[in-house]
């Protein structure tokens with residue numbers, strides 16, 4: 001489905017339901033707004049909550065058009081010192097910073113730590129995000145990693161074989177390590193255990209000093225996105241997850 005496809009094509013719904021869904025207001029507040037004369041349909045004031053609207057009806061609340069949001073898929077370049085959950089007293093959330101309708105319906109497919117930067121996928125499609133995050137789907141997440149201590153080439157085999165992390169049931173799944181220089185590497189993992197990359201390097205006596213996610217599956221972070229910027233995924237990017 002296109003991210004911008006309207007939900008209502010060919011069907012009609014009650015105006016109070018439409019308003020609640022489009023704005024995030026409760027049904028009772030939506031009804032109050034109608035009774036107060038704040039709602040128009042195609043320019044005509046409507047007070048009846050059962051009035052039927054379709055995708056073609058122009059619904060306005062307080063003179064501003066409101067519309068249903070379809071299923072959305074976005075990529076964002078996460079800056080440092082932002083968080084992927086919605087509540088934290090110290091850092092801003094990447095989702096609440098999005099200037100789009102109903103950010104409350106969105107969630108992140110695979111969170112990053114506060115000090116990790118790079119590719120974050122955001123959607124309101126739970127089945128799609130499950131395919132991104134479920135280890136069974138083996139969707140690779142590629143990280144650029146900077147390390148405090150020099151890297152040894154023997155680590156390539158160690159990470160490919162899987163390593164034991166404390167408080168985890170089994171070893172990590174095979175991971176692909178590509179050395180760039182003595183202190184930098186690319187690591188591709190297909191799981192998303194808590195602080196997994198940092199813990200994998202800590203388990204072999206090293207320390208991650210910088211972590212940046214470059215890709216998820218075949219979806220690469222768009223180099224045109226500055227930290228904090230986002231764009232909708234293309235149909236090809238959406239379909240690549242599966």
Ligand code: URA
Pocket residue numbers: 111112113114116194195196197198199211
């Ligand atoms: N692994 C980590 O340790 N941190 C992240 O943010 C992502 C993967």
